[in-house]
Amino acid sequence: MGLRDILTGRHAVKGPAPDRLFAISTAYVGLQAEHQIEPAGAAAIVFQALATSDFESTLRDMEEVVRATGGDSATSVSTEDDSYGYRWMILRNPDGAPNVEDLTVGINAVAGSIESAGYGERLLCAVFAFVDRSGGGGRAPGARVYFIYNYKRGDWYPFVPDPDHPQQRLTERELQIKAQIASELPLEPELERWFPLWGIPI
Amino acid sequence: MAKRRSSFGKDTGLQARMVMTMFLLGLLYVVFIGVLFAAGAATGLIVIVAVGLLLVQLFGSDKIAMATMGVKEVSPAEEPELHGIIERLCVQADLPKPRVAVIETSMPNACAMGRSQKSTTVCATRGILELLSPAELEGVMAHELTHVINRDVMVMTLASFFATLASMIAQFALFFGGGFGGGYGRSRDEEEEIMLVLLVSVIVYAISFLLLRALSRYREFAADRGSAVLTGRPSALASALLKISGTMEQVPSQDLRRAEGMSAFFILPARTKKSLMNIFADHPPLEKRLAALERLESQLQGAA
Numbered sequence: 001m002g003l004r005d006i007l008t009g010r011h012a013v014k015g016p017a018p019d020r021l022f023a024i025s026t027a028y029v030g031l032q033a034e035h036q037i038e039p040a041g042a043a044a045i046v047f048q049a050l051a052t053s054d055f056e057s058t059l060r061d062m063e064e065v066v067r068a069t070g071g072d073s074a075t076s077v078s079t080e081d082d083s084y085g086y087r088w089m090i091l092r093n094p095d096g097a098p099n100v101e102d103l104t105v106g107i108n109a110v111a112g113s114i115e116s117a118g119y120g121e122r123l124l125c126a127v128f129a130f131v132d133r134s135g136g137g138g139r140a141p142g143a144r145v146y147f148i149y150n151y152k153r154g155d156w157y158p159f160v161p162d163p164d165h166p167q168q169r170l171t172e173r174e175l176q177i178k179a180q181i182a183s184e185l186p187l188e189p190e191l192e193r194w195f196p197l198w199g200i201p202i
Numbered sequence: 203m204a205k206r207r208s209s210f211g212k213d214t215g216l217q218a219r220m221v222m223t224m225f226l227l228g229l230l231y232v233v234f235i236g237v238l239f240a241a242g243a244a245t246g247l248i249v250i251v252a253v254g255l256l257l258v259q260l261f262g263s264d265k266i267a268m269a270t271m272g273v274k275e276v277s278p279a280e281e282p283e284l285h286g287i288i289e290r291l292c293v294q295a296d297l298p299k300p301r302v303a304v305i306e307t308s309m310p311n312a313c314a315m316g317r318s319q320k321s322t323t324v325c326a327t328r329g330i331l332e333l334l335s336p337a338e339l340e341g342v343m344a345h346e347l348t349h350v351i352n353r354d355v356m357v358m359t360l361a362s363f364f365a366t367l368a369s370m371i372a373q374f375a376l377f378f379g380g381g382f383g384g385g386y387g388r389s390r391d392e393e394e395e396i397m398l399v400l401l402v403s404v405i406v407y408a409i410s411f412l413l414l415r416a417l418s419r420y421r422e423f424a425a426d427r428g429s430a431v432l433t434g435r436p437s438a439l440a441s442a443l444l445k446i447s448g449t450m451e452q453v454p455s456q457d458l459r460r461a462e463g464m465s466a467f468f469i470l471p472a473r474t475k476k477s478l479m480n481i482f483a484d485h486p487p488l489e490k491r492l493a494a495l496e497r498l499e500s501q502l503q504g505a506a
Contacts, residue, residue, distance in 0.1 A: 006353050007224060008217045010424070013431055014296050048294070050434045052503050084290055085337050085435070122434060124293055152296040167282050192298055195289040198282065 013121040016111070017154030020186045024128055024147060024156065025104040027184040031130065035180050037145055040129035041098035042090060042202040045110050048122045049087040058117040059087075065113055066091065066106050075102055080201050086124060090202055103128065111151070123151040129202045132160070132173070145177065146200060147185070155188035159196060169196055213427060220420040224361070227413045231364040234406045237399065238371075248374060252367040259359050264315035264323060273303045273325055284326060287340050291347055295432055300324045300350065304331070310446045314346040315355065322350045334442050341429050341439030342446075348428030354421050361417060365410035372403040418484040426491055427498065436498040440491075447488050 004010075031037040049055065059079075066077050066089075080088045091106045093099050107126050114123060126149040133141050146159040158177040162168040174194070178187060188194060238249070267273070278285040285302055292299045300314070300322035310329035316322035324346050326339070334342065349355070430436035 006357065008220055008424075010217060010352075013294065048434045050502065083336060084286060085340065086290065124290065150293060152293060167279060190298070193292075195293055195299070196278075198286060 014152050016115060016120050016123055016151040019108075020154045020156070021108055021111070021126060021149055022104055023185050024149070025101045027181060028100045028128075028130075030184050031181060035177070036133040037130045037177070038133055039098040039100050039103075040131045040144070040202070041093040041095075041103075043100075043103040043107055043126065043128045044088045044090040044200075044202050045107050045126045046086050046088050046124045046197075047114060047119075048085070048124065049081070050119070050122065054117075055119060058113065058119065062110055062113040063089075065109050069106060069109050075106055077106075082199065082201075088201055092202075100128070125150050125197070127197065127200060127202065129200070144200075145173075146197070148195075148197065150188060150193070153188060153193070154186070155193075156185045157188045157194040159194065161196070161198070161200070167198055213423075216420060216423055216427075220417065220424070223413055223417045223420065227361055227410060227417070230406055230409055230413070234364055234368060234402065237402045248371055249367065252363070252370055255366065256359070256363050260317050260356070264317070264321070264355075267315055268303070268323065271305055271325075272307075273305050273323070275301055275303045275323070281331075283336065284331065284339070284343075287336065287343055288324060288347070291340065291344050291432060295344075295347055295351060297347060297351065300347075304328060310334070312342050312346050314349045316350070317356045317359070318353070319350060324350070330446065333445055337433075337435060337438040338442035338445065340433055341435060342442050344429035344432040345425045345439060348425040348432065349421070351428065352421065352424060354425070358414070358418060358421070362410075362414050365407055365414060368403040368406040368410065372400060372407060415484050419486045422485050423491070423494055426495060430495060430498045430502075434502070436495040436502065440495040440499075443488060443491060443495075 028039055032039070049059070063077055063079075066075070074094045076092045076094075078090045078092075080090060082088060089110055091103050093102060111123055111126070114120060128147045128149075130145040130147065132143045132145045143163050144161065146161075147156055148159050149156050158174045158181075160170040160173045160177070162170050181187075276284070281302065281304060284304075288302055289299060291297075297319060300316070300319075301324070303323050303325040305311075305325055305327045307327050308329040309327055310333045312324070312326045312330055314322060314324050324343065326343070330339070330342065426439060429439050433439070
């Protein structure tokens with residue numbers, strides 16, 4: 001933000017950064033093969049739902065787009081509002097057939113239609129759910145690992161909530177994952193921007 | 203990237219008023235510096251003292267304020283809700299996360315402190331946390347974060363620098379120059395010079411005071427607007443302002459006096475009494491803020 005914007009107190013919300021969402025659709029192969037982090041078959045996109053009729057109709061169109069693109073792979077779509085007033089549009093693969101490519105295409109279609117309707121700055125993040133089968137560091141195998149894509153910055157970061165303690169994260173595991181996949185996924189370099197998301201519904 | 207259409211229109215009037223105010227302040231300060239230089243080196247010491255004060259204000263005001271206000275930093279485990287709201291807003295605004303603090307008082311209010319985005323503390327009082335719904339609290343926090351984004355603490359501190367200087371000179375000259383100047387063997391020229399500097403300083407101080415108050419009000423409007431743009435919910439902030447103002451009047455006065463010095467950075471001024479004239483207020487009147495938020499809401503709804 002420039003001096004002029006500071007002086008005039010003007011501030012526009014940033015739109016989405018150049019798209020690096022699709023990095024996950026190749027990075028997950030290495031995660032699965034080398035680090036025993038397997039896709040859980042669900043992903044979600046999080047955005048501020050504006051209480052306007054135009055935005056509501058955009059959302060309805062969007063769900064239809066996703067249903068149409070997900071038709072062959074039988075990806076299901078549902079929406080949920082969280083306590084912070086953000087809307088989660090959740091995409092799920094059919095049981096037993098996780099498919100990260102399908103999810104990525106679906107999430108991208110949702111983001112694309114929000115953007116083309118002129119609401120790109122409302123996008124917060126996309127979340128992909130994984131299952132950690134490695135079970136290192138005293139953790140039970142099968143814990144959730146999330147990869148969060150920050151739309152404002154176009155960066156990814158891992159988020160591992162502690163399954164035993166609410167509102168706590170396993171930073172050690174996150175840093176291990178960071179070291180393991182830094183070459184495959186464009187990660188957020190500033191650790192203080194690895195914002196947690198509590199109560200992820202996937 | 204697809205062509206983006208903004209959900210909110212521009213507020214050119216506000217921008218123009220703000221730039222105009224700053225221009226007038228700048229002009230006033232230039233004249234003032236000119237007079238100081240013409241008056242000679244005697245004022246040099248005062249300028250140095252004033253610069254020192256400015257630095258203290260820039261680098262220490264948040265710490266002083268935090269110490270006197272009983273501000274307590276809180277961890278995510280203590281206040282998960284507040285941290286959650288602020289974290290999401292930070293993602294949305296692409297800001298690093300500020301420190302989060304709570305003031306244990308029943309008066310509902312919030313403020314942001316610190317000169318830069320890296321050294322910011324966002325505070326909420328216990329009263330506001332209990333009073334507002336999550337959406338309203340989000341609106342208030344977005345207002346405070348917009349102050350951070352707009353660097354309002356820095357802008358206001360710098361803008362008021364020469365006003366502070368002028369008031370110091372006026373006091374100094376009154377004390378040493380006006381009362382018993384003759385006894386120290388000064389010539390009449392020197393006497394007149396001191397009187398001139400005193401006069402100019404008083405005038406500069408008076409005018410800049412009004413201009414600064416106007417600037418502060420415009421920055422408040424800009425922060426309200428920024429909050430609406432950030433959350434997409436102008437009416438949530440309006441409702442929060444209504445709730446806060448409704449309870450402001452019933453607050454015990456002891457808290458208010460302690461909070462007095464902080465009012466420029468609060469979301470609503472800490473005083474209970476109505477201002478005599480709006481030009482002396484550092485916050486715009488509630489009705490005007492509500493009207494501005496209502497315009498934003500109708501722009502949003504009309505975006506179809």
